[in-house]
Structure formats: C-alpha cells, structure tokens
Amino acid sequence: MKVSGHIAVTAIGILAVSAGVLIPLGTSIADAGSSVELLKPTVGPEIPVQTEIEVLLQRIADVEGQTAARPQQLCQDAASDTNAVESALAETVRRAGLRRVSTDSKPGPPIGGLGSFVINLDIEGTATQLHELLVGVESLPYVIRVLKLELKKGQSVRDVSLTLAVLLDSEQ
Numbered sequence: 522m523k524v525s526g527h528i529a530v531t532a533i534g535i536l537a538v539s540a541g542v543l544i545p546l547g548t549s550i551a552d553a554g555s556s557v558e559l560l561k562p563t564v565g566p567e568i569p570v571q572t573e574i575e576v577l578l579q580r581i582a583d584v585e586g587q588t589a590a591r592p593q594q595l596c597q598d599a600a601s602d603t604n605a606v607e608s609a610l611a612e613t614v615r616r617a618g619l620r621r622v623s624t625d626s627k628p629g630p631p632i633g634g635l636g637s638f639v640i641n642l643d644i645e646g647t648a649t650q651l652h653e654l655l656v657g658v659e660s661l662p663y664v665i666r667v668l669k670l671e672l673k674k675g676q677s678v679r680d681v682s683l684t685l686a687v688l689l690d691s692e693q
Contacts (some may be wrong), residue, residue: 619646
C-alpha cells in the first residue's frame with residue numbers, strides 16, 4: 522500500500538473512532554439527535570431565562586414611564602388631595618360660567634380595582650357652558666370618570682346633574 526493509501530485508511534479509522542465516541546456505537550443518528558435535544562435544557566438554561574427577565578423588566582419600566590408621562594394622575598387617598606380636586610372642579614365650573622346649585626362628595630365604589638370618591642354637581646347653564654365644563658374637567662390633572670349626566674330644560678337655561686368619580690391611588 523502506498524503512503525496516500527495509509528493516510529486514507531488512518532483518516533477513516535480516526536473518523537470511525539471519533540464517531541464511536543460522539544455517537545455511541547449501536548445507536549442511530551436520530552437517537553443521537555434526540556440526545557442532543559435532551560442535553561439542551563441542561564446546558565445554560567439561565568441565559569434565555571435571564572434574557573426573558575430583562576425583557577420583562579424593560580417592559581415594566583416602559584409602562585411606568587408612560588404612566589408617569591400622562592397628564593392625569595391618580596388622586597392620593599388624603600383629605601388634602603380630595604379638597605384640591607373639589608376646589609379645582611369648583612374653579613372649572615366658575616370658569617365655564619355655570620351657576621352651581623349644589624355640590625356633594627362621598628366615597629365611591631371601586632372602579633377597576635381602584636378606590637374612588639364621587640362628586641355630585643347640580644348646576645345651571647347653557648349647552649355651550651356645559652361643553653366648556655366638560656372640556657375643563659377633561660383637562661384637570663386627575664383621572665375622572667363621568668358616571669351620570671342628566672339634562673333638564675329649565676326656564677332659560679338647562680338644569681344639569683353631573684356625577685363624577687375621581688379615581689384614588691389605593692386598591693379596593
């Protein structure tokens with residue numbers, strides 16, 4: 522046998538021996554593939570989990586950033602904050618040119634898992650003034666939901682009954 526033949530036989534022998542080490546003799550290539558799949562979870566599973574956790578933490582930070590950037594915030598569950606909301610609402614009614622007949626506030630029902638307090642307003646004015654009031658309420662820096670709006674024809678103006686819920690920064 523020539524030297525090139527010896528090299529070829531040696532190379533084939535090395536290949537056969539390494540194949541026997543990598544793929545145990547008596548198993549098929551399909552079995553070896555399934556063995557590799559079984560080994561995958563044990564080889565560095567913390568890397569995908571860590572990446573997944575980092576992505577979720579980034580999403581949480583993004584949502585918190587978007588929430589903080591909103592002009593409306595949840596009202597703190599304190600008497601001074603509820604008084605501030607009532608004062609801002611009274612000023613909004615005054616700027617709209619409406620006449621406030623009565624105001625009543627009380628704790629409200631939970632809304633979306635958050636606490637609330639309810640403000641009932643009985644006011645008189647024109648449709649244009651009511652529109653200005655609603656635009657003003659929308660621009661207040663609090664999360665406010667209109668629960669009820671009733672309009673009745675008065676002598677020269679509309680009688681308006683408006684019920685608003687101001688969401689609190691407390692879960693209920």
